[in-house]
Amino acid sequence: MPELPEVEVVRRGLEEILKDQPVLKKVELMRADLREPIPAKKISTLIGEKLLSVERRAKYLLLWTKKGALLSHLGMTGTWRVAPKGDERAHDHIYLHFGGGLRLAYRDPRRFGCFDYVKDPQKHPKLAELGPEPLNADFTGEVLWESLRGKTVALKVALMDQKIVVGVGNIYASEALFAAGIKPTLESRRLSKERAEVLVAEIKKILSRSIEQGGSSISDFAQATGESGYFQTTFRVYGRGGEPCVTCGQQVRTKILGGRNTFWCSHCQK
DNA sequence: CTCCTATCCTGCGAGC
């Protein structure tokens, strides 16, 4: 589910739910590992603390207490939900119990997600090497262009590289390139500065529009995190291989790039 | 260094 917009929607939902909650009373692990072992002992540092805010960095969530944060990555299939007593489901791996009786469940069938305890984000190995946030003002066409210098990988692969820019995953990479009229197979170093500006503008536009639409699903956050109407309705190329391009009618092409299926229109994207 | 591939894991839809 989660690229940047979905994680941001989850962040907002979690922050709303956790606002004014009493202290975290118990962390219940239903298994010892996901993609990696869950550091239960370190995480237990947070017990007895209030959750003060929820931060998003790239596709990571940081649930902050004054002692440190619980780091949560949703992988491909991770979700958070409010799970009242009786609402236990297969693949619930972690329950957070709060003083007032609220229980939050982390569910992740494929277990590609991960957890950690973070004290200083700057020093955390998973966070330290991340590239710029696409929605921040410091992510500009020039910055992107600079970081693509000399790179021979397909532009679409570079967009999914979290060192170049964070939060753009397989769907939004295809969608942003379509919106910018740039073919995903273009060698990264061949992107002109001018076209980099266009691409950055489209990335920002598409991510923020998606967050806005996902925002409407915050109310049913407890049921189905992140599954906003955006997905079914507004993809222009993703998942539409062989179908006519929404702009010109030519067949949408597909190709595996960086191990992931990629969609584009060779008439509209040069 | 950079780039590419395989891999972790379960669920679901397509096709037989």
Added chain:
DNA sequence: TGCTCGCAGGATAGGA
């Protein structure tokens, strides 16, 4: 209906 196959929104290790 039931089975198998291929594919799925991420990230990383290891090899070339």
